[in-house]
Amino acid sequence: MPAILEKGPAADKYGPLTARAFQRLRTGLFYLSVAVFCAGLPFILSFALGYKFNLHTFKFTKTGIIFIKTQPEGVSIYFNNKLLNDKTPASIQELLPGSYNIRLELKNHYPWRADVEVEEGKVSRVDKVILFPLRPDLQQLNQKKISVFRAYPQQRAIYYLDKDEALVYKSDLNGENFQDIASLPENFPEITGWEVSPDQAKLFLFGAHQIAVAYLDSSDVYAYSDSPIILDYPRRKICKVFWHSDSYHLVVVTNKDIEVIEARPQASGVRLVRLNPGEVSVFYDGSEDMLYFTDPQRDADNLIYNNLYKMEISPNLYNFRADHAGGLNE
């Protein structure tokens, strides 16, 4: 360390700490800093690398870490049946390799327990734990007798059907504003499926050979009557029905074909695809008006294979003509 010091009488004029004393103090601080660095570095590095200093053997032993994170936080940790002071999220450091029992407990919640393996120099993460409450927070939403329901979180609405009374109810997601909004056709055969239109003004339900469309909003421009419209499919079995994004057309998948039909009285459908006999599976992407469906096809080896097709219904919908509709096998 340097010893360039201010000399002469000036050194004595600085008060209690002379210039020379300042330099001595500085030199002392410097060496103290070096000593702290040299002494502290092995411990910092060993801690960082997961080593533990054994005071009995005076040796470093490589250890591991258990990191615990829960939902909710603040959970009590039992480590090998011993309660720790820390609550989650927490880490248990300097663990020798091996298996450790962890139990997590929170009042009024189901406890969680597991044996956690610790490897040297590694972190065992227990960070996807959810503690579920003992008594779930239940809330009844319907205020009348109902048969089935369907929730629309984006529209913040729930629709209920009462098949016995043939009524449609609606409420918000908390069951508030519960009210009956439409009637279903009486004596409708067994309901296979139902769906509210994207504009929430209509609802269809379908059975094996009939589709009924009920109007939920009387202000809708296409509201023809208070009673539901019935669309019949006497010679075909309806497999699936979807709302088109315009909330006016229905995409109907039967056991023989796929057609589009307007939701109005006396409407006649436009057949888009004729299907081969066999089981059909379908998916309709309402945001893109895209229909995905399967159809069995006979290949060159004379065996039948199920193929997946995609059909866009949106842009050319109004150009469909019956004569355009062809079967995939044609």
Next chain:
Amino acid sequence: MNRKFILKRFLEIIPGGISWGLIITLVFLAIFKPVACAVFIIIFDFYWIIRTVYLTLLLALAHHRLSRQKNKDWLRLCQDKIFSRRWDRLYQLVIFPVYNEGPEVLRPSLKALAASHYPKDKIIVVLTFEQRNPGAKENALKLESEFAGAFFTQMSTFHPDGLPNEARTKGANATWGAKFAREFLDNRGIHYEDVIISCFDADTCVEKEYFGCLSYNFLVSDKPHQSSYQPMPVYNNNIWQAPGFARIVEISGSFCQMIESMRLEKFVTFSSHSMSFKTLVDIDYWPVNMISDDSVIYWKAFLFYNGDYRVVPLYITVSMDVAYARNIFKTMGVQYRQKRRWAWGVENFPFVVSGFLSRKHIPWFIKIRRSFHLLESHVTWAVWAVILVLIGPLPLFFGGAFFNQMAIGYNLPKITGMLVNFTLFTSLVWIVLSRSILPPRPKTVSWFKNIVMLIEWFSVPFVILILGSTPAIDAQTRLLLGRYMEFNPTQKGIKCYNVKNGDFPENVK
């Protein structure tokens, strides 16, 4: 190419090569060997914590000395009978090298001189203007008439452009002014050893007791002619008006200088400083083709006296302007260029090392130690913020799942967090000390600015990266590539008259 040129280029490449080598090596380590990189970062973090605490303690000690010596009647001490005969002969020669600063910048500086607590018939002022500046003569006449009779003499001289072997640097202008003053001293029969020369930036305002303090330290020094005298630079002239980050940078700069004043073995002249005129003549004045004239003058003297030369810290402030412009982006640019110019002090390294190689009388121990200090300070300046702010998180980013499930991957952010907490603690000390060196708040500035000035310290990580490391890397890269910088004076002139000295006489005639 001769050997001298090859040696010079080799030495120029070393600082930038080490800085870039460190940064690139650490980035590669973070990608391919994240554990090794993390180990290095943890060692560096710990080193930085210790260093920060140590330097903060030195700052507190320097601040203690500064506050103890504030308002001391140095002149009375000089008049002590021990020194009185020598003091009677002393003259203060003050040179202001003027680039293109106008009277609005120089006037407060001259007023501060005129208001200083020192016999005015012992103060010689030389304003050395650049001849190429079209308004120079008019400004000189204006200032001469305003300050006529305020000093023993006030002279103006005009440094011609394009003298042989000269670059457009402040050192060339100051040298011209010093040679001009030498003629004056010769004509008056004043001995060089009785003259202390102070080379001040145009915006430098001295405290009232500056020349008393300087004279006293000169008189009590064992080797007054083998010493430079360095006051503590503060940027108080317009600090209340400057943008937050510029203020932080300048306060940090002042603090760094105060810390350096406690490390005498590393202490080098910076910005405005003073020395014996005899020594200046002996070592052939300031360099006329180097930008960092303020530090090179120290190294010239150090080499001339074979290592027996020192810088004596003066615990008294000289106040300058915070460099800023009309909007925040331009201020950022001004600050960046100023810091790059300071960082260009890295050009001292090849100058000093090649000087050491040709001097046999300087002990090898001193040569190695001083060269190492110089190199280490510039490399640290360039890389420390990059390592802490940018490279620190890289092992976590590139290490992937394997690294993150290792103990070191888990502990790295915890230890880095500890560093941040320590930095916050030391920042608190810096904040408290910074308040004590601030001038009183002008009445035109809102009280709310006090709060703003506290909050702006949170911008330190951003500021140190943008205006700390980056200009230093820029300067070192230019030197490495041989793309030498030209002198680029800092834009100043937005000045708030009176600050610390406050009571400049309205009419000094």
